[in-house]
Amino acid sequence: MIEKVSENKKYVKFLTYGCQMNFSDAERMEGELAKIGYEPTESMEQADLIMINTCCVRETAEDKVYGKIGEIKGLKRKNPDLLLGITGCMAQKEGEKLIKRAPHIDFVLGTNKIHEVVSTVQKLEAASVKHVVDTEIRESEMPEDVAIHRKTALSAWIPIMYGCNNFCTYCIVPYVRGRERSRLPEDIVKEVQEAAAQGFKEITLLGQNVNSYGKDHGKASFAELLAMVDKVEGIERIRYMTSHPKDLSDEVIEVIKNSRHICKHFHLPVQYGSNRILKAMNRVYTVEGYRELVRKIRAAVPEASLTTDLIVGFPGETEEDFQQLMEFLAEIRYDQAYTFIYSKRSGTPAAEMENQVDDRCKHERLNRLMELQNSISLEINQQLTGKTVEVMVEGPSQTDDTVWTGRTDTNKIVLWKHSGSEKPGDLVQVKIHTAQTWLLKGELA
Ligand code: SAH
Ligand code: SF4
Ligand code: F3S
Secondary structure (H helix, E strand, O other): OOOOOOOOOEEEEEEEOOOHHHHHHHHHHHHHHHOOOEEEOOOOOOOOEEEEEEOOOOHHHHHHHHHHHHHHHHHHHHOOOOEEEEEEHHHHHHOHHHHHHOOOOOEEEOOOOHHHHHHHHHHHHOOOOOOEEEOOOOOOOOOOOOOOOOOOOOEEEEEOEEOOOOOOOOOOHHHHHOOOEEOOHHHHHHHHHHHHHOOOOEEEEEOOOHHHOOOOOOOOOHHHHHHHHHOOOOOOEEEEEOOOHHHOOHHHHHHHHHOOOEOOEEEOOOEOOOHHHHHHOOOOOOHHHHHHHHHHHHHHOOOOEEEEEEEEOOOOOOHHHHHHHHHHHHHHOOOEEEEEEOOOOOOOHHHHOOOOOOHHHHHHHHHHHHHHHHHHHHHHHHOOOOOEEEEEEEEEOOOOOOEEEEEOOOOOEEEEEOOOOOOOOOEEEEEEEEEOOOEEEEEEO
């Protein structure tokens, strides 16, 4: 009998979709799997374990996952020992249904199961069970004391809280991530210090609504946490997301204004520009309240950039609402907007609302919105031509390795010709000569 040649090495391939929180979770699951000998690979063919860390914020995100699950069926035929695990938000939402639809899936773990990944894989390796499905959210448990395999080179993701309490009527996140729970400030500061010791120059603090950080345990507010993190030596830039306008306090603006390292960039998703739709979305603030917040930010930190998320085609959106949104954009003048077409998520209140907007109309409005926003973004960027900006070096651009890329503290992407000496993490001065909608080009000053 010919024995199967074993390299004695096991490989895991991660496919991660969705937001930074999901990428951060994947880094922790990968760190945990390393404890039982799994090394990361980029190759699906080489993998002994494939983990699809899913998102379900829009239908398109779910379609991508079903496509991938289908592809893996062929790989499992060639390699019957290959394990396939589905984790993340769609796993939380669909649970058992995923395995009914695709029986070649070995396990489904929900969003709060980072601690359970190792024991689940071990059970399946030992073939003591056929499938594992675990989507219970125990909100008292947080993934502390887990190993982390950071995948990013420059910026470290640091989760500060999990879950969401807001229940915006279009959004699935609170149903799949559970209620808000904040990590302890000392655990967060320790993780930031460790990232600095590993050479990270930038960190991004993560939460669905970072402004409500600490309201559950009362040990520190978001403003206090920012001030603590700002003191960590070695970290040059601090970013955070996402900031809900209803909870952005004056203290937070003040801390950012006086900080050493917190980036002068406010990502403040407004979602819509008419009070009627904001109310139907359960965003809690009004157009007037938001406008006042922007005024305060710009008065305190005039050089700050401002970006947003927008949804078009929310149920009941009329041409009049849409006109108000367009006027609001022209008034606020965001540096950048991430625009989404409303996607019906079953189980959310908006999915049951009447007057769903038809697809053609949604696309047509999205195009008009993007056209307006692109022209504003370009005009704002053009004001930077001839100016010198400070850029944190990231590395070679995707298309040409002599052209390097990095970001300003206001989060604008800058490209320049590499001199041969600047390294990732360095801060360099770049004089801008060309402005485009999504990036700036220049030369070292
Ligand atoms: N917690 C963050 C957002 C997380 S989801 C916040 O409150 O800002 C990221 C973005 O996806 C949201 O800002 C919203 O613009 C968009 N989004 C959420 N649900 C959506 C849906 N059902 N259809 C389309 N876009 C959606
Ligand atoms: Fe979704 Fe609203 Fe929570 Fe953001 S704040 S995750 S949009 S429910
Ligand atoms: Fe998607 Fe879950 Fe993030 S639904 S956007 S991966 S919190």
